[in-house]
Amino acid sequence: MPSLAKLVLYNNSITGTIPSSLGNLSGLTMLSLSYNYLEGSIPTVIGNNPYLSFLQLSINNLSGLLPPSMYNLSSVYYFYVAGNKLHGRLPSDLGKSFPSIQRIGIGQNRFTGALPQIITNFSRLQRLYAGFNSFTGIVPSGLGRLQNLEVFVLDYNMFQANKKEEWEFIASLTNCSRLEMLSIGGNRFAGKLPSSLANLTTNLQWLRTPSNYISGVIPSEIGNLANLINLDFSENILTGTIPEGIGEATQLTQLYLYSNNFLGHMPSSIGNLTGLSELDAHGNRLEGSIPPSIGNLSKLSALDLSSNNTKRNYGSSLTILLGLSYNLLDGPLPLEVGNLVNLRQLSISGNKLLGEMPNTIGNCRVMEILLMDENSFKGSIPDYTEFDGQQTEWQHPWQPSQHYQLAGVVPCPQ
Template identity: 30%
Template sequence: MCSITVPPVVLQLLLLLSLASPATSCTEEEKRPLLQFLAGLSRDGGLAVSWRDDTDCCEWEGITCNGDGAVTELSLASKGLEGHITPFLANLTSLLCVDLSHNSFSGGLPPELMFSTSIIVLNVSFNQLYEALHELQPSVTTSRPLQVLNISSKQFSSEFPSATWKVMKNLIALNASNNSFTGHVPSSICLGSPSLSLLDLCYNKLSGDIPTTFGNCSKLKVLKAGHNNLSGILPVEIFRATSLEYLSFPNNGLQGELDGAHIVKLSNLATLDLGGNHFTGNIPQSIGQLKRLRELHLGCNNISGEVPSALSNCTHLISIVLNLNNFSGDLSKVNFSTLNSLKSLDLMGNTLSGIFPESIYTCSNLTALRLSTNHFHGEISSRIGNLKHLSFLSLADNSFTNITQAFHALKRCRNISALLIGGNFMNEAMPQDETIDSFQNLQMQMPMLKSNKTGIYLDPILLDLDLPIYQAPSLQYRIGSAWPKGLNLGQNKFTGVIPSEIGQLKELLYLNLSFNNLYGGIPQSICNLMNLQGLDLSNNHLTGAIPAALENLNFLSQFNVSNNDLEGPIPTSGQLSTFQNSSFDGNPKLCGPMLMHHCGSVEAAPVSIISAKQCSNEVIFAISFGVFFGVGVLYDQLVLSRYFG
């Protein structure tokens, strides 16, 4: 979520306001606009208890006055207020600060407040305002005192104003994020507001090019316009805004190459986020001159070449996200030992090769590391145990070898809670000793598949890192509750029976156990998975009858038990009767109206119920480590089974 940062000069002013204490009572002229505001509320959040006409309004909840009894601050954030914002508040001629954020105001923002002759801070974020912002009238030419305007997280869907900013010469911070504003980014915004320090326009529907006039924003420190429909290139003029500390345009349609000669002019840059665009070319070696750089996010582009060794000079880096590009070469050329502050490194989905870079083992503060889907090879060194804070590790889909050595090395990483190493160790056998018993923090109990209260199970460390889960470059999941809840353990060599405990995963939507060597019956407990939409148990050695209670799975739209040794009649009174005979092929002992083999009147087979005692520890172990190897792909790239695609 985009947020606003109030400049220090405004914070000092607000501090003075908070220390103000009235020497006299407020006048009727001050009280009247406040009572008109109260009358316009459909829900007052209990304000009426405090805002009584027979009391001093300087003592009312949310009101601050100066020594003359004039109202200077109206602070009513998160009060549960509903209704319209009255323009009569502009009659409070000493009013400096208005904070009505995190309520349920509807309608529009009165222009009398935006163009007030006294208000310097106006925050109406997180409401339900939807009417178009009023554009500046041609007759208005006098500069307004407004310094901070926060209109984020509402429902504005009109064209973003352009002429308004011509009279906002004192504007320091503007947050219009999380709306649906259309049109172009106004080129006049810096010309009219030379003191602008923060501009946040992310999560809108703005289009067109990035204005070249941003080069005139000599005091601009934060520029955020991600998640829009902007196109074109990064204009070279933008690099004249040398005060920039935060430059963020992710998830747009920008293209071109990073200009090494110009990027070094942003010597104060701490965050560069251009991910999710169409940038090409290489990362210039001159990026190493950005000594204050803390976050580098260039994922989901078409950038190629080697990861520049000059990144070693950016010793304050905390996060490097270069996933889903075309980087190649040997990552060992980057000396990670100089990056002592690094917490997150994401290089997933490139064509990097060579051995695991030894210098990464010196990044003692690393908490998330993703090198999956590359061409790394060799063994995992025991030095990985030096990464004492490592919580998320994904090395899936490479060519690592020696699985026994890998487990011995990885068990030293005591804080790992997510380990994804599938797609390696080809044709190697799983260790049979106690090697894997030391992974005490690994979440194999799959709590998110048991309950819809996923938030309590999520590791906040991982959520703070910019490691989204991808199904495709254009489709990413950043919160656990958004992930499709599936368990894909298909196409392995699992043996034993299907454990009845699988019925505890009541939030499961897709279950694929196909192409294994499982035997025994279909456990009755699967019938508890009432949200199940896809079930594939095909190509195993399952026996017994199909549980009749499967017909109660009303959301089941994909079903396959073909090529087993099931027997008896197919239940025909509910959901299973909707599937074609291909769902049951390869079971010669099955009978039913959808098959060539119809059931006789004397044929009846008992329902097969597998008790929990029949599920051996070895099978539970196999299912658990299926999460390592099967669900690793699900978590890392969210590639669901082809049978459920």
């Protein structure tokens, strides 16, 4: 079919290799073979087509190197080979290739080496997905030249930053007014969190830095990022207090601060995040009283404040998780626990709770995991041990290597 311009076969069960005869389709502008079971290497002839503008080979079993001819695709604007077994280094003169490129997806492969500095010459680039590889070195500075950049994902590589100058890419990204997602989790970033993070565009919706070695404090102006939906600073070594300004990011639905060294009180402004569905701040050193404003979070479905130093907590309309294990909570478990009718997991192990287990817990009819061990409960187990015909899971307690201490009583859920 010498006149074929578009070949779209994605999301099938095609096996075998990509035939070299596709190189005969000199007028091909779109080739989409993703979500199949293709294997072997990418034929060199694919890169010889001067008109190919859309190439999608993701989610197959392709292996080997990217053939050098691929960098000659002068018309390509969409280049996706993610989710394969490709390896090798990106050429240092990569920026001279792909003059029309807008979207690059090379994640979930085995690429190594540095992300070339010259990538900042991709003036039309909108999205770069390079996560889940083995890239090393520092992130190129000068990313601010990419005025059309919307998504920048480098998760789970071996990028590093220790010195201020190695963090310059964050300051440079403040010039990218269209940026919507910045995700750099699972790397080797260390040193202090740059204050310039709060100067990123207000169009930013996803900001993720989990599983690194980042220290310092959250910038007090973090609330400037008013359109954030997902904010994830988990599993770092951040310290200081959670700033009041975080309550200005009123579009947040997911806030992950767990496994850091945050101190002080939970800010009262947290109650301004009325759209929040998940709040996880376990494994810190938060103290004092949790503000009553947390009761304003009517959409909150998962709350985990385990292993902190807080004296009091407030419930809400939880549907997934309430985690308060391994603290110093005391007193009886209130009857109002039965108001959490959609709760799937209740974890209150390792406290000083006492008295009888309330019968009202039987109202939690979708409960899947109930952890109440290592307390001082007495009396008999209520008859409500089966919920809608499914046996509740009584699990062996998880023993953390170290934990902080909550104190006070469990209040009645609002």
